[in-house]
Amino acid sequence: MIRVSLLLLAFSLSAMLSCCAVVHQIDRKNLSTRKMQFEPEPARRGALEEFHSIREGASGGTGQSAGGGCGCN
């Protein structure tokens, strides 16, 4: 699984680097809408991230830190 993950990340990185065509401001109307944001519901999403971090062994990696701040049972 680790190899698959690394391959996936390497493929994604190469895809990103090979697709670096500049999209000008005037063409970003769609990109600036909420549905195109990585977190369309950032406030409510935060509560879910907190829940996952206390209920699962893994934490972090989605923009927030991994651990700390809560002694949740």
Add this chain to the structure above:
Amino acid sequence: MAVIKKYLVAAALLVCLEGTSQARLKYNLLYNIFNQDGSGGKQVYDGSGDQALIVYEPVLFMDYDINYKTVLSGTFLVDTFSSASDAIFDTKTGASGGAGTSGRAGKDNEEDKPAAMQIARKWEQRKAFDLSLSHRMGTCIIIPSLGSSDEEDYRSVHGGINLLKSFAEDNFTLAAGFIHFDDKAMPFDLNTLHFLGWTPKITDSCVISATQILGPGDIALLGAGFTRQTGYLSGDRNTVDLAGIRVSEVLPDERNKITSTLRLVHGLSGSLALHFDYRYYSDDWQLRAHTFEPSLALGFGEADAGVIHLFYRYYVQNGAAYYRDSFTSKLVYMTSDSDLQGFFASEAGLQGTYRLDLKGFLSDIELGFGIIYYRRSNDLNAAIYQLSFGGEF
């Protein structure tokens, strides 16, 4: 506390010094209700496995636009929760109100009473806040932050900084962040039936990410994170069955975590976007995890006034090296915490927001909701309900 005061004074000075002609206050009040059930918790003191938990959590988010370059943000919350496993532990051991008070305050134990006389703490509370200041300087954004969390047996003070730098007309953005947690837990010693006092738990976490606009309807993000934790990392009410006797779990005082993240957004049409998130997690407790999350976001109404987000999340982890359902002989490290067991989990949810463009003093009223169901393969399920109300002055 001195650090927090310095940040508050600095923030207040910035508010005063910066021009306030464009000042704008946005607020959002979110109410989370979290209801968990399950009987697979081998860490529960009486062996019942009861992991019932209910949490009521109002959260207030505030953003104050000091000017077009600077935003002061704050999050304030008060959790009220009731946990079956906590109540069982407190009732059976006496680790509730009376016995704990003296130990927690660091005084002598003259107030201690026999365990049978203790009254289990039914409802617990956590208060927390976070403040951050986002300041744009050309193509850079700098965001210092600080926060605090306080509950009966756990305290946290944390601060950090995030930096963003964009390139190529904002088509490519690099971000880096660091946060330090200076936490303290209050473990209860099952041998002496007394609290051990505030015990430190330190967390240092850094993340880096690169975001690339791939086209008019495609964005990708690659991220990596490293976290190092030291100090008291066990759960303060988690126990293990050691040859028929309940003893506290023992976990290493160090944990190093690595994460890799891939996030993609693809616009399917003018109103619909497909999201895909993947995370790989690994740590030196031999825990590995994969998270896959495809989702759909639908924008509707005039100027995308509404958004509906439909998502599914699949998570799988192997068990940590120190996990066993029970132990026949004493090991250096022992845990039966179901959160560290091997399991997979499915989650599905629907979240939505609609913005009403009302004219006048109260403008841009925003209403939101969320319904999420979570199910774990080791007998734990949860439902989360969310309601929110926001607007701006």
